[in-house]
Amino acid sequence: MNKQDYYKRFLQENKFPRQLKSYTWKQHDSSVYVYRQGRRLIDFSANDYLGLTKHPMLNERSQAFIKQWGAGLSSSRLVRGNHEVYDQIEKQLAQALGKETTLLFPSGYQANISVLEALFDAHVLTEKPLVFCDRYCHTSLQGGIRHAARFYRFRHNNLAHLAQLLEKTATQSCPKFILIESLYSMDGDIVDLASYIALAKQYQALLYVDDAHAVGARGELGWGEASSHSKDIDIIMGTFSKALGSFGAYIGCSWLLREYLLHKCRGIIYSTALPPAILGAISAAIEIIPQLTEERQRLHAYARYVRKFFVDHGLNYGTSNSYIVPWIIGDAKKTRDMSHYLESHGILAAAIQPPTVPIQQSRIRFCLSAAHQQQDIDYLCEVLKTISTAGSRVTQTLVSK
DSSP: TTTTHHHHHHHOOOOOOOOOOOOOTTTTTTTTTEETTEEEEOSSSSTTOOOOGHHHHHHHHHHHHHHHHHHHHOIIIIIIIHHHHHEEEEEHHHHHOOOOOEEEEOOHHHHHHHHHHHTOOOHHHHOEEEEETTTOHHHHHHHHHHTTEEEEEEEEOHHHHHHHHHHHHTOOOOEEEEEEEEOOOOTOBBBOHHHHHHHHHEEOOOEEETTTTTTTTTSGGGGGGGGGGGGGGGGGEESSSSSTOOEEEEEOOHHHHHHHHHHHHHHTTTOOOHHHHHHHHHHHHHHHHHGOOHHHHHHHHHHHHHHHHHHHTTTOOOOOSEEEEEEEOOOOOHHHHHHHHHHHHTTTTTEEEETOOOOOOOOEEEEOTTTHHHHHHHHHHHHHHHHHHTTHHHHHHHHHH
């Protein structure tokens, strides 16, 4: 075989194809409108929940930081990349989250993978830990689990199953960890954090909460679902790349864990520090998030409106109770075809298919934004109403194409 034939065979046999598409934006247009081949599309695919990606304060601060400090920092934070702005941002963020301290990372994926790898170090713990992870946790959390020899995946958002597994292993004295998300990105459901906290305390497990899709859009002053319980959560992970409009991630933790991670976390030790432009946007977002109460209220109102529409028209949105509203179709090809159909009608909404979601759970994921106008929401519902009314005729049209 040719040395690349293995990959060619995979692509030929793969039932869930993916491809990159190119989109453009117009400078003075809202962040929820994108252009493809000259056509304007209403974007329901991005995680820009508050419309901050084009907020003038973020853009101006980003440009100012470049002008003052240049395009990059050219080294890791442990070499010379720990710019004084890092300290300012981490102090502000810790105060907002109600944690002792915070630590910034280049991305949410890297934060989860590298922090969990460091936490699960068997040489430090003196034995392999037991890890309990929600079955639907993001792949970055599940990737971090691979560094632990013993782990359990409990049924999605099923406290009874988690309690059963914890009780089953209660006599084992090894360190225990519980990994969850506060708001699940593919299902849009929000968890009962207080109940997870109670289980973590009962079984003396470290609780790690991925708050990426909640920070900015939920919680007191917009600091996430976990912020209301921050004293009882060991580690909170969040990102700046969704509702906060730019790039990067953070964890909120104790001073002790921060110091440990500076010694053991490869995502910090071996990564170049975030560039000044990104730090500028992050700095601006932290300042304005508490002021966006009206935007958060509008976002939640849109979410209630769309979910009610789904109920009224018999569209399956699973267990969503947030601004992430999936339309669960099932078959992957039908879902891809439906995404193309929506795009042909001016709506950009991503087809989510395995392995991101389970087999026969493919879906169109609608991500709402405070930057949407009511007319955008109404148009989405109008197109979906046409589909639900036409039913098999739309399906037949898609198949014929």
